[in-house]
Amino acid sequence: MSEYDLEVENLVRDFAAFRAVDHVNFKVEKGSFFSILGPSGCGKTTLLRMIAGFLEPNAGDIRIRNESVLGVPPNLRPVNLIFQHLSLFPMMDVKENISFGLKRRKIPQSTIDKQVDSILERVGLPEYGQKKINQLSGGQKQRVAIARALVLEPSILLLDEPLGALDLKLREQMKIELKKLQQQVGTTFVYITHDQSEALVMSDQVAVMDKGAFEQIDTPKNLYAHPKTGFVANFIGENNSFDATVSSSDPFRVKINSDMEFNARAMTGLSTGAECQLYIRPESIVINPLQNEPMNKFSVTVKNVLFDGANTKLLATIGDTGQEIMAALPQDKRFDHIQPGERLNVGVYDDACTCF
Amino acid sequence: MKMTGIITAAALAVTSVSVSAETLKLLTWKGYAPKALVEKFEKQTGIDVEVTYSNNEEMIAKLRATRGSGFDLAQPSQDRISSVQAKYNIYQPMDYSKIKTDQIIASMLTAVKNNTNVKGKSYAAPFCYGTSGLVVNTKAAPDAKDYDALMDTNYKGRISYRLKRPTLIAMAFAKGDDPFAKYSDVDAYTELMEGVGEDLIASKHLVKNYWANGDALLELMRNGEVNVAMAWDNGGWKLHEQNPDIDFVAPTSGALGWIDTFAIPAKAKNVEGAYKWINFMLEPENAAYFTNQEKYGTASNGANEFLEPKIKANFERSFSKADIDNIKWYPPVPAKLESIEGKILDKVKAAN
Amino acid sequence: MPYAGRLTLYFFLTPVLLWLFLLIVIPHIDLFVISMQVENDDGDMVWSLLNYQAFFEEKIYWMTFVRTALYAILTTLLTFIITFPVAFYITKVLSIKYSGFFTILLLVPFWVSELVRIYGWMILLRESGVFNHFLLQLGLIDVPIEMLYNDISMVMGLVYTSMLFMVVPLISSLEGLDDSLIEAAYDLGASKPVIFAKIVIPYILPGITSGSIVVFMLTLGNYLTPNLMGGKNSLWFTEQIYNEFIASFNWNQGAAFGFLLLVLSTFIIWLGLKLTRQNLSRALS
Structure with a gap:
């Protein structure tokens, strides 16, 4: 028996001339939290709906616990889906919602009652069985939706951006709760989102998707530290990107204009003279670096300070070129004096400059 | 302003x-x-x-x-x-x-x-x-001479009349009775009309429809969907202009004037x-x-x-001269008769 | 300012109250008073319950009502059965681009009067009508069939007349039903019939109820269609009221019938709401 709950092989789906999902391959380990992250329109919902059974692929295979589910309708697949808008049944109370799936399985009422009570306990909503759906808060609805799916003990729980409709504070809280819940129940979660923070915080593995294809499947940390494509580098976390030309390949150096040259790390095979993209993360830029530190150093002119608490950024132009660069501004009082118009020395370690 | x-x-x-x-x-x-x-x-x-x-x-x-x-x-x-x-x-x-x-x-x-x-x-x-009597397609119903033709099984499905008081009165005359003579005797009149009602119910399956709109009736007769109808003389004459087979017939028991x-x-x-x-x-x-x-x-x-x-x-x-002499002119209707007739007409309409 | 607020309230409330009182309450009180009187042998009006008694004692009267009510219920049911797939198709299957067009298409026949529509049907169905003509031409029948003047054609006419009043509330409540609810039920293991019975129907029940009430009341109160299409067997309760007022000159009896129609139809609707555990205010909201 394989240790994978879900295996997707060469999956293709076309809508007329448009290819929404293009030869996607991945495997999801039993009990893991797997996210598919991508901008809207990248095909992630189509992919999810194929796994859930609402769409049939044009080619490829989907195996759940080693068995192909092609042609199996959604009501017979061992997966459940949490919809974007949760889709709780408004004409039923909480208990009726949760027992809806169980009743379809012709389970005796006494067993249903027990299971509903236990799942409500587990999602932290004991005594909520008789409540009407419209009496619940956003977070409570979320938990009821998850309870409704989990009570069926699916092999895989699919989640379609379920946090999208929540406000920011609640979203932060639910992220943590969801992760906890997943670890607690041990069900395999496949989660799709366009919000990288959701994906990074909760997932064991994240697949970054663009234009119907997967760019990279990796742990959140690796996606951030070792993006394999420019798209991933750009999409995961924030990045400054520059058009650059490779000026030497060993040591690897790139030029972004006639007099700015960086020691950098080539992520793909780039030979001298090749055009490429240079990425520098705002948080890897060091302000006022030590004199003897071996790093790329250059001066910038401050244009603006974009205050956002812990995320405060500095918007500046490099040298006299007018090229803009964003740098993180740590809020530890050291840099409170910085004003627009000021000239600053900054540095960035060679490893933090990635080229694609 | x-x-x-x-x-x-x-x-x-x-x-x-x-x-x-x-x-x-x-x-x-x-x-x-x-x-x-x-x-x-x-x-x-x-x-x-x-x-x-x-x-x-x-x-x-x-x-x-x-x-x-x-x-x-x-x-x-x-x-x-x-x-x-x-x-x-x-x-x-x-x-x-x-x-x-x-x-x-x-x-x-x-x-x-x-x-x-x-x-x-x-x-x-x-x-x-004017008079009420029979409008007949003489080719299809050559023997329709009196109101009882409206209950004749030979014309099944080709009969039409109004479910109104003139029909009741005509049928009473066709039975050989004189409803006008009984106008003043409510009980006798009720009995007579109830009898007529029963006859109408018994022969209801022969009727195509109870007409309410004169033009619609003429249309039905023109198309041959109705061959015997009780209607006003002028309707029969209008049809006669278009189709000589159709004409107004003064019933033997008397047209109602x-x-x-x-x-x-x-x-x-x-x-x-x-x-x-x-x-x-x-x-x-x-x-x-x-x-x-x-x-x-x-x-x-x-x-x-x-x-x-x-x-x-x-x-x-x-x-003919005899037909003219035989026209039954309506005398004034005393009060109360209408509600007696109304109930009978309702019964006829409701019957199956 | 509470004073100004109250003035505004009265300003907007007055037409409503006037409307209710002048056009609904007062005529009904008058109707009720007339229904409680009979003419004695001297031609004077005296108070009596005889008019109501007559309804229950005379078989033909209450049988007509029962018949009318049963046919109205049947019409309501058939109307729902026929219009539901149409409404479902328009809202859930067709793309939005076409659904508006199809809705308009449904409305078009109702731009002409009921009378004209009924005559249209009569032209199609009569013995020398269009349908018979085609059937004869095709050799499917040898002799024209009379398709009019029976209960089936009457019910068909009533259903046709009522469809709009059912399809509009159905469409609007189906539009409110998010497709993802259907998918969610499907995902949770429900088969299509279960989804229909447990999700779609309960969700649009208020729409069904309001549509049904309107169709039931309109059918019960219809006069033209049963009369013209039903023909000789179609005694309708409204016709009986008409006959009492117009043919028999018995306004008192007619008023009693009118009042009984109001009370009994209200009772039937109340019963229907009870049986389906519905709430009137929810259905009409």
Whole structure:
């Protein structure tokens, strides 16, 4: 028996001339939290709906616990889906919602009652069985939706951006709760989102998707530290990107204009003279670096300070070129004096400059 | 301020217009106010004529509801006036001095005066007359000579009649009885009519439909969907012009004769206009136009010379001398009979 | 300012109250008073319950009512059965681009009067009508069939007349039903019939109820269609009321019938709401 709950092989789906999902391959380990992250329109919902059974692929295979589910309708697949808008049944109370799936399985009422009570306990909503759906808060609805799916003990729980409709504070809280819940129940979660923070915080593995294809499947940390494509580098976390030309390949150096040259790390095979993209993360830029530190150093002119608490950024132009660069501004009082118009020395370690 | 002035002026203008144009509100039967005659009348008198089409029952109900207002002139059948007048007081006595009585066939005027007499005053003047009998497609139903043809299994599915009191009365005559003689004896009349009702229920499966709209019936006969119907003579004659096989047949037990009249509602606004209309409609030339058009007999005295020859031919074809003598003219209907008949008619309609 | 607020309230409330009182309450009080009187042998009006008694004692009267009510219920049911797939198709299957067009298409026949529509049907169905003509031409029948003047054609006419009043509330409540609810139920293991019975129907129940009430009342109060299309067997309760008022001149009996129609139809609707555990205010909201 394989240790994978879900295996997707060469999956293709076309809508007329448009290819929404293009030869996607991945495997999801039993009990893991797997996210598919991508901008809207990248095909992630189509992919999810194929796994859930609402769409049939044009080619490829989907195996759940080693068995192909092609042609199996959604009501017979061992997966459940949490919809974007949760889709709780408004004409039923909480208990009726949760027992809806169980009743379809012709389970005796006494067993249903027990299971509903236990799942409500587990999602932290004991005594909520008789409540009407419209009496619940956003977070409570979320938990009821998850309870409704989990009570069926699916092999895989699919989640379609379920946090999208929540406000920011609640979203932060639910992220943590969801992760906890997943670890607690041990069900395999496949989660799709366009919000990288959701994906990074909760997932064991994240697949970054663009234009119907997967760019990279990796742990959140690796996606951030070792993006394999420019798209991933750009999409995961924030990045400054520059058009650059490779000026030497060993040591690897790139030029972004006639007099700015960086020691950098080539992520793909780039030979001298090749055009490429240079990425520098705002948080890897060091302000006022030590004199003897071996790093790329250059001066910038401050244009603006974009205050956002812990995320405060500095918007500046490099040298006299007018090229803009964003740098993180740590809020530890050291840099409170910085004003627009000021000239600053900054540095960035060679490893933090990635080229694609 | 200016705006208000304009609006007031406009409102005044509108009211003054409606006051200056005299109108005559006519409550009558379909065909009784031909367009050409209405236009001629409007030209002659400057009075606008508004026509509302109705039938005996609705005329009475409308006038009863308004206690005799809303219309300037009505045209009920002569037999439906006296009891209604005695009970609801919806008409005003006719001032015969305002009518050119020499235009009216004297015997008919006398009969109407007598039949519409309530407490010494009379309430109507005759306008036209006709009979109810059989309209038959003589090719398809050569033996339909009397009302009992309406219950004849030979014509199954090709029979139509109105579910109204004339049918009950006709069937009573066809049974050899005389319903008019029993008008004054409520119990005997009820018994007779209940018997008729039972006959109608027993033969209901033979009927195609109970017609309510004269034009629709003529259409059915024209298409051969109905071959025997009880209807007014003029309908049969109209069809005869188009299809010689179809004609009006005076039933052997007697065609039912009716006279439709002019009667002025109690609270008529334009009484003078009403008399003008009565006199206008009875002018020989106008009356003849109406008869040529609608084929009803007219009460107008000198109209004969303006009639088309085929009108006369119609009458002679359908009525022998004996048939004419045998016409059963409706006497005034006493009160209460209508509700007895109504219940029987409901039963017939509800029966399966 | 509470004073101004109250003035505004009265200002907007007055037409409503006037409307209710002048056009609904007062005529009904009058109707009720008339229905409680009978004419005695001297021709005077006296108070009596005889008119109501007559309804229950005379079989033909209450049988007509029962018949009318049963046919109205049947019409309501059939109307729902016929219009539901149409409404479902328009809202859930067709793309939005076409659904508006199809809705308009449904409305078009209702721009002409009921009378004209009924005559249209009569032209199609009569013995010498269009349908018979085609059937004869095709050789499917040898003799024309009379398709009019029976209960089936009457019910068909009533259903046709009522469809609009059912399809509009159905469409609007189906539009409110998010497709993802159907998918969610499907995902949770429900088969299509279960989804229909447990999700779609309960969700649009208020729409069904309001549509049904309107159709039921309109059918019960219809006069033209049973009369013209039903023909000789179609005694309808409204016709009986008409006959009492117009043919028999018995306004008191007619008023009693009118009042009984109001009370009994209200009772039937109340019963229907109870049986389906519905709430009137929810259905009409």
